[in-house]
Amino acid sequence: MVAGPLPTRGVLMTSIAELYAFQAIDLELQAAKDELEDVQSELGETEALVAARANVAEERESVAEAERRFKDRESEADDQRNKIEPVQAKLYKGTVQQPKELEDLQQDLESLRRRMSDLEDRALEAMEALEAAQQALSDAEAAFSNVEEEYGSDQAKLVERQANLTERIASLESERAQEIIKIDESMMQLYNQLAPNKQGRAVAKLDGGACGGCRISLPTNVLQRARSGSDIVRCSNCERILFVS
Ligand SMILES: [Zn+2]
Known part of the structure; x- marks a missing residue:
């Protein structure tokens, strides 16, 4: 040209x-x-939001696992309690007369009670672990809620900015053409x-x-x-x- x-x-x-x-x-x-x-690259879910949500899911999983463990421990302790009762009843009924048999029975009972005490301790530990997991879940949910709120307000601002810019670009393009x-x-x-x-x-x-x-x-x-x-x-x-x- x-x-x-x-x-x-x-x-x-x-x-x-x-x-x-x-x-x-x-x-x-x-x-x-x-x-x-x-602005457009910032639209959509942020890393912080995705991470906070994943954290809630993870803590929820931990609570479920801690609940299962606590139930198992409790049922172990219950089973043990059920084992003690007949031995105890037999001993106190006074039907066992033989000293050797009596001594064996007493030893059985002691051993069952020791095991019982161990299992109760473990059930208690499991309950404490469950409470800690529930607290962690509640913290994670609160954190997610904060991040989500901030995200919502940021996105609303971005959407508004996007609309304003799109309008401004159209007006500048028409001015440019003139x-x-x-x-x-x-x-x-x-x-x-x-x-x-x-x-x-x-x-x-x-x-x-x-x-x-x-x-x-x-x-x-x-x-x-x-x-x-x-x-x-x-x-x-x-x-x-x-x-x-
Ligand atoms: Zn120059």
């Missing part, structure tokens, strides 16, 4: 001013698009060629004697040419189009 002739003085300065304004739209548009991308037709074709070509390599800033405002893009002080002849508005003048260092406001 062959570029058309460049606009003449005065008209040219206006064109550069329009190009600078157009660049501002483009920059805002890009920033809004980048932010929208960030402005682009005002800009000289050859200038637009130069802009499109420069912008991608200059972080979207193809046009730099002259700031005192320096380029507003790269901050380098410009030689007098460059400044004079830029101020005269007779030509498109570019920064001798960063090559941006210089805009004299």
Whole structure:
């Protein structure tokens, strides 16, 4: 494509001013698009929420296991109690007369009682472990509830931000479409060629004697040419189009 002739003085300065304004739209548009991308990447369940939920499930599992263990221990203790009763009854009934048999019976009873005491201790330990597991579950549920509440409010803000940005992008795009037709074709070509390599800033405002893009002080002849508005003048260092406001 062959570029058309460049606009003449005065008209040219206006064109550069329009190009600078157009660049501002483009920059805002890009920033809004980048932010929208960030917002969208944050939508959905967070790691914290997933972890807190998994923790609740884990603690619930621990409680179930502790309950099973406690029931087992309790039933072991009950069984043992049932074993003691007939031995005890037999002993106290006084039907056993033989000293050897009596001694054996007493020894049996003692051994059964010792075992009983051990089993009761184990049942108690299992009950304490169950209580600890229930407390851990309750803590995990409270933590999950906090995380969930925070997540809900964060997501609501993100959804609102997403809607605002989508609206802003549509409005900037329509503004851009209106402005682009005002800009000289050859200038637009130069802009499109420069912008991608200059972080979207193809046009730099002259700031005192320096380029507003790269901050380098410009030689007098460059400044004079830029101020005269007779030509498109570019920064001798960063090559941006210089805009004299
Ligand atoms: Zn520069």
